Amino acid sequence: MGQHAAGAGARLAAPPARSGRAAVSLAGVRGRRGFDPAALGALALSGSNVLRMGVQLAMLPILARLVGPSEYGLVALAVPFVLFCNMLADAGMSQALARRQEVTTELESTVFWLAGGLGLALSVLACALAWPLALVLDQPRLPWLIMALSPILVMSGLTAVANARVIREGRFGVFAGGDFISTVASAAVALTAALNGAGAWSLVAQQLTMWVCKFAWVNLNARPRIRRYFRPSEVRDLVRFGVHSVGANLSDFVSRNVDNLIVGGVLGTVALGYYAMAYQIVRVPDLIISGPLYLYVFTAVSRAAHDGARGKAADLAVSALRLASSVLAPTFVGLAIISPLAVALVLGEKWHDAAPVLTHLTAAGFGFAHCFVMGAILMGLGRSHLQFRMTALAGATTIGTIAVTARFGVETASAAIGSAILLVMLAYLEVLARDLRIPRRRLLGAFLPGLAGAAVMAGALFAAEPLLASLPDLARLVAMIALGGAVYGAVVLALARGRLIDDARRFARAHAKGAAPSAVPEAV
Known part of the structure; x- marks a missing residue:
């Protein structure tokens, strides 16, 4: 239930652009290598998803038997609320940034700090709204589950720039490794917790582990060059696209x-x-x-x-x-x-x-x-x-x-x-x-x-x-x-x-x- 993680790829040296900032096209790289990295990456991602789904399908009957319908249903109430907030975490700028033909370090830095701050604010808001939601649904355990899941919002915001970089460069294959690693790690954590009687908390631990792995993978491999720079005027056109x-x-x-x-x-x-x-x-x-x-x-x-x-x-x-x-x-x-x-x-x-x-x-x-x-x-x-x-x-x-x-x-x-x-x-x-x-x-x-x-x-x-x-x-x-x-x-x-x-x-x-x-x- 999360965004794809990004991975490693060749970083390209870039000549200065007219504005004094740098940008470079990948067309030449594709021609020199003689193959389509995007096609191979999409195939690798699909293959990784098959392996990932295999792990999840193998885990599904085990967790279903250990957790049971009632505990599973309780988590099914908490996760949608957190993921709803997650839709706002990057203000839609990740996909808008991925469509840009030229991207500067200053633009990426602004998007990074803006999306990260928005993710933190949404995390706090989710914790505050968890209690009224529990009263409406008559589920007293629900707020604690939502609060435990709220760090996902921060990680999602801080991953926006790295995800955009990987999509823009067509390096889809790096998503495959992140998805598979996060799935294996989260499945191991969930199984261990469920075997020890954690119930619904085993599924919460699964989600948190998955997002931590994806967050670490995308930022370590995409390596966005983030500076202490923030200028909202840099992202006006991205926000316009991002609103829709x-x-x-x-x-x-x-x-x-x-x-x-x-x-x-x-x-x-x-x-x-x-x-x-x-x-x-x-x-x-x-x-x-x-x-x-x-x-x-x-x-x-x-x-x-x-x-x-x-x-x-x-x-x-x-x-x-x-x-x-x-x-x-x-x-x-x-x-x-x-x-x-x-x-x-x-x-x-x-x-x-x-x-x-x-x-x-x-x-x-x-x-x-x-x-x-x-x-x-x-x-x-x-x-x-x-x-x-x-x-x-x-x-x-x-x-x-x-x-x-x-x-x-x-x-x-x-x-x-x-x-x-x-x-x-x-x-x-x-x-x-x-x-x-x-x-x-x-x-x-x-x-x-x-x-x-x-x-x-x-x-x-x-x-x-x-x-x-x-x-x-x-x-x-x-x-x-x-x-x-x-x-x-x-x-x-x-x-x-x-x-x-x-x-x-x-x-x-x-x-x-x-x-x-x-x-x-x-x-x-």
Whole structure:
């Protein structure tokens, strides 16, 4: 539940710019090395996310059994509140700074001190508001959990500049190491605490350890050159972009987290435990696939937009959606089919009621993941105001849907959320088609290979289910996954192999030929 950590990369000596400050382009570096570091970095990040998710999935049933639904639900009330404040920690300047073509040491220093101070102020505010929130939700243990999690806000603010540097330079591979290290360390801490009966505090310790590792990694490896310099006029244009970015982040947070507060308040912590566990599982494909793809799409579209190549940006948008849906469609359809068996086998019988919730939420996971990719396109185009509007729509839709349906039970609410987010995804496609000035059917057509393959896969799995019924649960689960993957792969390769290869090549050319964003300057 955190931002990516940044890592090491070659620091470049920079000649003085016109203003007497320094800046340098990475285009020459890419040409000399003969490969696309951004593509390799995105692949490394995706691979690291697979390993990271493997560790988390291995830990999930252990922690679920040791902690239990009630304690898990209590932490699920505390974490969204802290992460809500975290959306404000850098005032949206991190992503704005990542889009800058030239960056000075003075600008980075101003952003560093401003974001760090804002993070500290938000940490104090979160501690102060924890007690009234506990009274409203009737959870007396909640304030102590929120206060323990509040240092995350300070660390997030102080990491903004380093994260922007890594994104700007396209060194996505360094995120991979930070994510993996923080996951392993936090899992070890959580397991140790849970085995010693820490309950909810084991999950709090997991979050704190994860953020401490990321904070240390990003700042040690990105090495921003921070001076005792602070001039607000340096960041005016960043703040203008950042206002919409913050609004988009807040709305996105609302659409992904406030439903926890409503479910917990209406149905109690046990039902929230089922809902939060299912939601965490449907976020796994999003984190593995959409996160790395966001960075890769964002930088490619940013370069196309900087060059004024609207046609190239439209092609990249279609390619991004086709590549994303080709991976996400079978993942979420398959998860919906195997969820009853997987929940019983992995989480245990006391989580039995989470299975139908998980089945319903896979639709929301599919929609959220594609909205995330389309958000990367809009932000790369510089359309932060459109991204703000769309995430606001998603947030309002989520709150309204869950508020109306929660009283009918967690299963009904989950099904309603899934349907609502799919409608938001269609609205995203409409906005994207209008901004890029391309036919809607062109964007919709990007989903056809993935959805067609997923439909055939689902039919094959349902047909094979009676034949597999006599197998032990674990063998049946493995057989279903293997069969589904084989059928889907055969269908998609037959339908769209050439187009998917062209899509990958289009992104490689965008990163290889585009004018790369500038590296962080050396002091002169």
